[in-house]
Amino acid sequence: VKAVLVAVGSELLRPGRRESHSEHLTSFLEEIGLEVRCRRIVSDCAGEIVGALVDARRSPQVILVTGGIGPTRDDRTRLALAKALGRPLRLDPASEKAVRRWCRGHRFPYTAAQKRQAFLPAGARGLPNTIGSAPGIWFADPQGAVAVLPGVAAEMRAMLHGLAPRLRRLVGRQSLAGSTLHTAGRGESELDSRITPLSRDYPRVEVTTLASPGEVTIQLRARGRGARGQVARYRGQIARRLGADLVSEHGETLEEVVCQLLRRHRLRLATAESCTAGMVSARITSVPGSSRIYLGGAVCYNDRAKSRILSVPRQILFQDGAVSRRAALAMARGAAALTGAEVAVAVTGIAGPGGGTPEKPVGTIHWAVLSPFALLTRSGCLSGDREKIRLHATAVALDLVRRILLSKPRDRRERHC
Amino acid sequence: VKAVLVAVGSELLRPGRRESHSEHLTSFLEEIGLEVRCRRIVSDCAGEIVGALVDARRSPQVILVTGGIGPTRDDRTRLALAKALGRPLRLDPASEKAVRRWCRGHRFPYTAAQKRQAFLPAGARGLPNTIGSAPGIWFADPQGAVAVLPGVAAEMRAMLHGLAPRLRRLVGRQSLAGSTLHTAGRGESELDSRITPLSRDYPRVEVTTLASPGEVTIQLRARGRGARGQVARYRGQIARRLGADLVSEHGETLEEVVCQLLRRHRLRLATAESCTAGMVSARITSVPGSSRIYLGGAVCYNDRAKSRILSVPRQILFQDGAVSRRAALAMARGAAALTGAEVAVAVTGIAGPGGGTPEKPVGTIHWAVLSPFALLTRSGCLSGDREKIRLHATAVALDLVRRILLSKPRDRRERHC
Numbered sequence: 001v002k003a004v005l006v007a008v009g010s011e012l013l014r015p016g017r018r019e020s021h022s023e024h025l026t027s028f029l030e031e032i033g034l035e036v037r038c039r040r041i042v043s044d045c046a047g048e049i050v051g052a053l054v055d056a057r058r059s060p061q062v063i064l065v066t067g068g069i070g071p072t073r074d075d076r077t078r079l080a081l082a083k084a085l086g087r088p089l090r091l092d093p094a095s096e097k098a099v100r101r102w103c104r105g106h107r108f109p110y111t112a113a114q115k116r117q118a119f120l121p122a123g124a125r126g127l128p129n130t131i132g133s134a135p136g137i138w139f140a141d142p143q144g145a146v147a148v149l150p151g152v153a154a155e156m157r158a159m160l161h162g163l164a165p166r167l168r169r170l171v172g173r174q175s176l177a178g179s180t181l182h183t184a185g186r187g188e189s190e191l192d193s194r195i196t197p198l199s200r201d202y203p204r205v206e207v208t209t210l211a212s213p214g215e216v217t218i219q220l221r222a223r224g225r226g227a228r229g230q231v232a233r234y235r236g237q238i239a240r241r242l243g244a245d246l247v248s249e250h251g252e253t254l255e256e257v258v259c260q261l262l263r264r265h266r267l268r269l270a271t272a273e274s275c276t277a278g279m280v281s282a283r284i285t286s287v288p289g290s291s292r293i294y295l296g297g298a299v300c301y302n303d304r305a306k307s308r309i310l311s312v313p314r315q316i317l318f319q320d321g322a323v324s325r326r327a328a329l330a331m332a333r334g335a336a337a338l339t340g341a342e343v344a345v346a347v348t349g350i351a352g353p354g355g356g357t358p359e360k361p362v363g364t365i366h367w368a369v370l371s372p373f374a375l376l377t378r379s380g381c382l383s384g385d386r387e388k389i390r391l392h393a394t395a396v397a398l399d400l401v402r403r404i405l406l407s408k409p410r411d412r413r414e415r416h417c
Numbered sequence: 418v419k420a421v422l423v424a425v426g427s428e429l430l431r432p433g434r435r436e437s438h439s440e441h442l443t444s445f446l447e448e449i450g451l452e453v454r455c456r457r458i459v460s461d462c463a464g465e466i467v468g469a470l471v472d473a474r475r476s477p478q479v480i481l482v483t484g485g486i487g488p489t490r491d492d493r494t495r496l497a498l499a500k501a502l503g504r505p506l507r508l509d510p511a512s513e514k515a516v517r518r519w520c521r522g523h524r525f526p527y528t529a530a531q532k533r534q535a536f537l538p539a540g541a542r543g544l545p546n547t548i549g550s551a552p553g554i555w556f557a558d559p560q561g562a563v564a565v566l567p568g569v570a571a572e573m574r575a576m577l578h579g580l581a582p583r584l585r586r587l588v589g590r591q592s593l594a595g596s597t598l599h600t601a602g603r604g605e606s607e608l609d610s611r612i613t614p615l616s617r618d619y620p621r622v623e624v625t626t627l628a629s630p631g632e633v634t635i636q637l638r639a640r641g642r643g644a645r646g647q648v649a650r651y652r653g654q655i656a657r658r659l660g661a662d663l664v665s666e667h668g669e670t671l672e673e674v675v676c677q678l679l680r681r682h683r684l685r686l687a688t689a690e691s692c693t694a695g696m697v698s699a700r701i702t703s704v705p706g707s708s709r710i711y712l713g714g715a716v717c718y719n720d721r722a723k724s725r726i727l728s729v730p731r732q733i734l735f736q737d738g739a740v741s742r743r744a745a746l747a748m749a750r751g752a753a754a755l756t757g758a759e760v761a762v763a764v765t766g767i768a769g770p771g772g773g774t775p776e777k778p779v780g781t782i783h784w785a786v787l788s789p790f791a792l793l794t795r796s797g798c799l800s801g802d803r804e805k806i807r808l809h810a811t812a813v814a815l816d817l818v819r820r821i822l823l824s825k826p827r828d829r830r831e832r833h834c
Binding site for chain 2: 011012013014015019022023026027030035036037038039040041042043045048051052055058178188189192196206207208209210211213217219271273275276277278279280281282284285286288289290291294295296297298299300301302304305306308309338339340352353354355383384385386387388390
């Protein structure tokens with residue numbers, strides 16, 4: 001069974017506003033086994049709401065509507081639902097009782113505006129609202145079901161408990177299985193071509209890839225009997241195929257995996273950043289408890305800071321320049337010496353839009369990672385604007401730390417074989 | 418003219434995913450004078466995309482589609498658009514040339530998958546993509562216009578520049594006047610109560626406030642004749658009322674304003690961060706050209722790093738603790754000495770979820786700012802989860818730098834009066 005989310009409210013379409021219900025509702029519906037196929041945000045205009053509902057009811061599914069059922073003039077969802085269903089609005093005695101009770105409890109006069117909240121399309125039922133005044137609406141027919149909840153987050157969330165059993169009855173046993181895999185260091189199309197040959201054996205598993213600078217997330221999903229096993233086997237095959245390019249099989253982020261590896265090896269990290277200027281350290285420390293594995297580091301945005309804080313030899317800055325392999329290596333060494341960390345990562349580069357030269361164009365980045373058992377440098381030219389280059393350089397820095405830490409146990413295993 | 422946003426991508430409908438383009442696109446369209454009336458997020462399924470496009474084209478408007486135009490199997494927007502328009506897909510020579518050039522530049526083979534990106538519905542034009550491989554699509558007829566952009570944020574944003582003139586021509590002179598004001602250091606409800614009394618004089622100007630940790634954005638909007646003047650006058654009144662709490666009147670971000678002030682005073686900044694661990698430096702350096710005013714600094718995530726890198730006296734760490742006013746001040750002094758900067762900002766605190774004590778609960782933060790003409794410290798307890806506390810602490814740090822720099826010219830003026 002598919003689900004459609006419709007959020008009603010002109011304010012949700014304003015610049016700078018974020019529609020925040022859908023995230024919560026999507027998780028709620030997925031847990032029940034309902035897959036959200038479409039999400040719509042419409043204004044308070046009745047015509048727009050009717051249009052969205054009529055369109056959603058073209059294929060049989062569950063429609064979850066939020067907002068527009070309060071007592072004010074711009075609350076038009078009740079009327080729109082009645083129109084979309086082709087049914088008249090009728091006063092629901094149970095809902096009226098609930099609204100009256102709410103008004104009494106809050107010492108509000110029971111006005112005509114309040115009373116409007118007790119009207120439902122013929123054949124619909126009220127959903128009790130334990131917090132606010134507006135009862136929700138439940139309507140089901142062979143074309144599917146429609147649930148209408150208030151737009152106020154707390155009321156909406158509280159009413160989901162009452163809604164869950166009704167939805168579960170609709171869905172039956174058709175559960176959904178899913179898995180999220182994170183990768184780093186490879187492009188989306190390369191990963192796609194490595195995974196596609198495997199997909200033939202799992203026709204029921206849907207694969208989605210999602211790229212962000214330097215990282216690609218792979219999502220697997222299947223439904224019906226045996227879905228869980230299919231997804232698990234497919235995930236295993238992908239993991240074997242991708243090897244070290246796979247960051248995690250169970251949704252852990254790159255920074256979480258780096259923290260886990262550092263903890264496992266009892267190593268501590270330091271950072272030395274130029275163009276990323278704190279983005280690597282900010283990502284590492286977004287993981288709770290990272291103070292156990294991260295000591296600190298330096299942000300060196302000009303040459304003098306590089307030599308002053310990280311003791312990068314002036315000769316390197318003069319001969320090779322601040323954006324060079326040798327400077328990156330010296331920065332990593334400096335960060336390790338400064339903090340006493342066993343592992344250090346350094347990034348230096350040109351994020352643009354200014355500062356590029358023919359020899360070192362915008363996007364030129366050098367990375368260096370130092371660890372007790374290996375030393376790694378990488379150089380590259382990243383594309384995109386300033387923000388993308390910085391995000392990409394940050395992801396590569398974290399990924400190189402991950403790869404250097406991964407290489408240790410593997411070496412050991414090979415030695416034992 | 419109304420606009421509809423359609424975001425394509427099954428991954429956008431997954432739990433835990435946030436659809437992040439619409440915010441940026443809504444602002445972009447509003448500036449041009451297009452009001453977003455509906456937003457839709459649909460899966461990669463071609464039928465769903467076709468359905469959304471056909472439905473949106475029922476009333477004449479501008480449709481902005483993002484996502485689903487890359488080279489992979491699940492990119493189906495091209496095909497869906499052709500179906501929705503009832504026009505065949507044709508190879509566009511200009512787009513083909515662009516894709517070929519991109520492949521050559523990135524040393525990617527020009528495969529059939531890459532070539533697919535150069536197909537457009539008959540009558541459509543390609544929109545150049547300066548960053549990625551996939552050209553966008555522009556189609557206009559009496560029923561309205563459709564623009565298709567890549568789902569990758571950086572590519573999408575870069576392409577908006579090319580799209581703006583086309584949309585402006587459609588909109589004509591029916592413009593929408595708007596203004597964005599940034600504030601920092603005051604809560605949303607406090608600002609609301611300071612602004613509301615002014616609104617009586619400007620009944621046509623709509624006011625929206627939007628809060629993020631430590632900052633509140635105020636948006637003014639009006640349409641029709643005289644709208645621009647109304648908005649400008651209202652903006653001026655708000656600016657006078659808010660004084661130093663106003664960061665900018667014309668949409669400049671807090672970090673941009675800090676950079677401007679530093680440049681104006683010919684001062685350079687250093688940072689010393691503990692709990693924010695690079696978030697202050699990352700925000701400052703997100704501004705292009707910030708290398709002229711930002712030197713660097715230190716991220717000190719443990720006590721030893723604080724004393725080693727920033728020379729915070731051990732006595733302070735022992736007596737007052739690393740999370741204290743005196744430690745913050747010593748960190749700022751250390752950062753200034755280390756980098757040679759004239760202005761230094763330090764943040765130290767407990768972001769949680771662990772590490773809190775009865776005397777210093779999670780959220781306890783101390784800030785210190787040093788400048789040639791003033792010294793400022795602040796202490797507070799921020800609420801929220803780890804991420805919110807870190808974001809809030811970062812905003813306060815930048816705002817304190819802004820306030821200390823603002824205080825200088827004002828003192829002078831007062832002296833002259």
